[in-house]
Amino acid sequence: xxxxxxxxxxxxxxxxxxxxxxxxxxxxxxxxxxxxxxxxxxxxxxxxxxxxxxxxxxxxxxxxxxxxxxxxxxxxxxxxxxxxxxxxxxxxxxxxxxxxxxxxxxxxxxxxxxx
Amino acid sequence: xxxxxxxxxxxxxxxxxxxxxxxxxxxxxxxxxxxxxxxxxxxxxxxxxxxxxxxxxxxxxxxxxxxxxxxxxxxxxxxxxxxxxxxxxxxxxxxxxxxxxxxxxxxxxxx
Numbered sequence: 001x002x003x004x005x006x007x008x009x010x011x012x013x014x015x016x017x018x019x020x021x022x023x024x025x026x027x028x029x030x031x032x033x034x035x036x037x038x039x040x041x042x043x044x045x046x047x048x049x050x051x052x053x054x055x056x057x058x059x060x061x062x063x064x065x066x067x068x069x070x071x072x073x074x075x076x077x078x079x080x081x082x083x084x085x086x087x088x089x090x091x092x093x094x095x096x097x098x099x100x101x102x103x104x105x106x107x108x109x110x111x112x113x114x115x
Numbered sequence: 116x117x118x119x120x121x122x123x124x125x126x127x128x129x130x131x132x133x134x135x136x137x138x139x140x141x142x143x144x145x146x147x148x149x150x151x152x153x154x155x156x157x158x159x160x161x162x163x164x165x166x167x168x169x170x171x172x173x174x175x176x177x178x179x180x181x182x183x184x185x186x187x188x189x190x191x192x193x194x195x196x197x198x199x200x201x202x203x204x205x206x207x208x209x210x211x212x213x214x215x216x217x218x219x220x221x222x223x224x225x226x
Contacts, residue, residue: 004157033213043158043203043216056213091157100207103148104214106157 002026006092006107014115018080021110023092024073033104034067034077035091043091049075082114117141118215119187119204127223134191136220138204139184145209147187149178152201152219161189161202196226 005024013019025032033048047057052069060067064083069075079086089109096102119138128134138147146165150158164171164180164187171178177190191198201219 042218045213045215048213093157100148100205100214101146101163103160103163104150104158106159108155108157 004092004094004105004107006090006110008110009108010111010113012113012115013082015083016081017114018078019082019086019112019114021077021090021092021112023075023077023107025075025092025094026096026105027073029094029096029105031095031097032069032075033093033095034075035093035106036088037091037109038088046077079112082112084114087112087114117206117208119147119206119217121202121204121217121220123220124218125221125223127225128194130194130196130224130226132194132224134194134198134222134224136189136202136222138187138189138206138217140187140204140206141185142206142208144182144206146207147180148205148207148214149176149187149189150203150205150216152203154200158203158216191222194222194224196224198222199224 007022034046037043046059047067049069067077089111091109093104093106095104119140122137148163149161152158162173164178175192180187201221203216203219205214
């Protein structure tokens, strides 16, 4: 099992540009989560999906952020237009069960720098 | 959903010493999970302890749970430099729909 795979590992872009982060969850996992981590705010949950359907996007900071899960093996998080304050590490995680009786499996993140 | 609060925020010890970190939470739980995050990596699940369990072991890790005090502790025995990481707890209630993490405990183990 390759684990949760995120790409790219690092992204540097200029303010105003569109950024797309990608995630492949572990096969068979029904839940997919997007988190953002910064020194100031810690680890924040942005959105999560169950069976490809967005369940809770209350953590998405602004309309500039959008997430999709077109199928069970792929999700994207898009920022358009990007701003310097979006600089953070973005993590994708997946899990098998509801109620968190099974653990979350995290990818190694995408470090986004917006200049 | 609720967030656990880890204490202390930072901990520095020598290799071979034991490290203890604590987690407090506010409402009754179904289970509580501990995660480790090495620098530049994603969180890794360490151990899950259910509300009807008082203690659980995994290798050099020992987790205790006191539901009357709404607290848990993670003990790492005979620490190694490779244990240097941030440690997070995540309490899970019966109707939890998302895991929320606190700011964690940053553990530094000096060789």
